[in-house]
Amino acid sequence: MPKATFINQSGQTLLIVVLAVVIALTVSLSVASRMITNIKTTTEEANSQKALSAAEAGVERALQKITSTDTPITDNLTYTATVSTLKGRQMLLNGGNIITKDEGVDLWFIEHNSDGTPNYSSPWTGSITIYWGNTGDNCSTSQISNTMAALEVVVVSGTREAPSINRYALDPCDLRRNDHNKFSEEDETGSFAIAGKDFKHRKQISITNGLITRIIPLYANAPIAVVGSVDLPSQGSVINSTGTSGSTERRVTVFQGYPSLPAEFFPYNLFYYNSD
Numbered sequence: 001m002p003k004a005t006f007i008n009q010s011g012q013t014l015l016i017v018v019l020a021v022v023i024a025l026t027v028s029l030s031v032a033s034r035m036i037t038n039i040k041t042t043t044e045e046a047n048s049q050k051a052l053s054a055a056e057a058g059v060e061r062a063l064q065k066i067t068s069t070d071t072p073i074t075d076n077l078t079y080t081a082t083v084s085t086l087k088g089r090q091m092l093l094n095g096g097n098i099i100t101k102d103e104g105v106d107l108w109f110i111e112h113n114s115d116g117t118p119n120y121s122s123p124w125t126g127s128i129t130i131y132w133g134n135t136g137d138n139c140s141t142s143q144i145s146n147t148m149a150a151l152e153v154v155v156v157s158g159t160r161e162a163p164s165i166n167r168y169a170l171d172p173c174d175l176r177r178n179d180h181n182k183f184s185e186e187d188e189t190g191s192f193a194i195a196g197k198d199f200k201h202r203k204q205i206s207i208t209n210g211l212i213t214r215i216i217p218l219y220a221n222a223p224i225a226v227v228g229s230v231d232l233p234s235q236g237s238v239i240n241s242t243g244t245s246g247s248t249e250r251r252v253t254v255f256q257g258y259p260s261l262p263a264e265f266f267p268y269n270l271f272y273y274n275s276d
Contacts, residue, residue, distance in 0.1 A: 044248060046245075047245040047246045047247075047248035048245075048248050048250060050077055050243070050245035051245040051250035052252070053243065054077050054079040054243030054244065054245065054250075055241045055243030055251060056241070056243070056252055058079035058080065058239075058241030058243065058252075059081060059241045059254050062081040062082075062239045062241065063239065063254075077243075077244070077245050078243070079241055079242065079243045079244070080244075081242075082240050083238070083239050084237065084240075085234050085237060086235040086236055087233060087234040087235065088231055088232065089227060089229075089230070089231050090194055090225065090227040090228070091195060091226060091232065091235065092194070092197060092223070092224075092225045093105045093107060093215065093225065093226060094224070094255055094257075095253055095255025096253070096255075097223075098222065099217055099222055099223065099224055100217070100221050101149065101216075101217045101218060101219060101220055101221050101222070102216065102217070102218065104152075104215055104216030105214070105215055105224065106214050106258075107214075107226060107232070108211075108212050108232075108233055108258065109124035109207065109211055109233065110123060110124065110211055110212070110233060112258055116258055116259065118211075118258075120159070120160040120211065123209035123211055124209075124230075124232070124233065125207060125208050125210065126206075126210075126228055126229040126230045127204055127205065127206045127228070128204070128207060128213075128226050128227065128229075128232075129187075129202050129203070129204045129205075129226065130153065130170075130202065130225075130226055131194050131199035131201065131226070132151060132202075132217070133148060133199060133200040133201045133222055133223075134198070134199070134200055134223070135200050137220070139172070139175055139176070140175065141175050141176060141180060143219065146219055146220055147220050148172060148219070148220060149218060149219055149220040149222035150169070150170060150172070150173065150176065150181070150183055150217070150218040151171075151203070151217060151218065151224075152170075152215075152216040153167070153168040153203075153205065153213060153214075153215050154167050154213060154214045154216075155167075155168070155205065155210060155213045156210070156211045156212050157209045158211070159209075160211070168184065168205060170184050170185070170203050171183035171184070171186075171218075172186045172189060172200075172201045173219075176219070186201045186203045188202055195225060197223060212261065214261075235257055236255060236256050237256045238253065238254075238255055238256075239252075239254045239255075239256065241253075241254075
């Protein structure tokens with residue numbers, strides 16, 4: 001009997017030792033895994049910040065030179081910056097970035113001289129189709145929950161000495177349009193792909209001897225694109241810069257447009273929003 005008891009105790013001791021080793025290995029592997037993950041995350045964050053700084057450096061160099069650049073900063077940190085002219089039949093305004101409500105963006109119908117001043121000698125005639133908004137935008141009479149933008153479009157045409165102004169107020173939101181602001185309706189709502197981005201609403205406007213138009217989102221921010229019936233003149237430059245640090249890349253896009261006309265150039269209109 002004593003011999004059997006000794007064998008039993010030896011088996012229990014071995015089991016306890018095995019369990020202790022398993023627990024120790026599990027804890028060690030967990031700690032090691034967390035340390036490796038933290039190191040990897042820290043490295044990626046550092047590379048991301050370095051890559052972003054490199055991309056911003058590329059933008060600055062491109063703004064100075066307005067030429068294509070591909071420059072190593074160090075062996076492991078580089079940037080590539082390219083500059084393209086925003087012109088043609090279709091384009092994303094403001095370089096494709098969101099346009100803040102009530103601020104607006106200018107679309108020039110005339111070319112600019114080499115010093116950046118407008119050349120009024122050749123006004124533009126044709127039609128533009130304006131695209132704006134995203135699928136999923138919320139149409140609401142509440143300024144808090146609303147995400148669907150209306151547009152104010154101010155078209156200046158004629159000559160520099162005797163310009164004329166036409167104004168359009170467009171709203172795809174039935175609730176606001178029918179009961180509050182009495183704006184005009186958009187031409188069509190759907191899914192429209194312009195220059196790689198999708199838009200929800202569109203409206204065509206005819207232009208005769210156009211000089212410039214200012215397109216202003218109302219009620220909400222909005223991306224805006226335009227398509228001309230014929231080519232539109234240059235609106236400025238788009239700088240795309242990519243910074244690389246190790247295997248991490250960060251991209252920065254900057255739109256450098258021509259100087260905007262002062263707001264005083266456009267007649268002042270007040271749109272009253274009735275929420276009753």
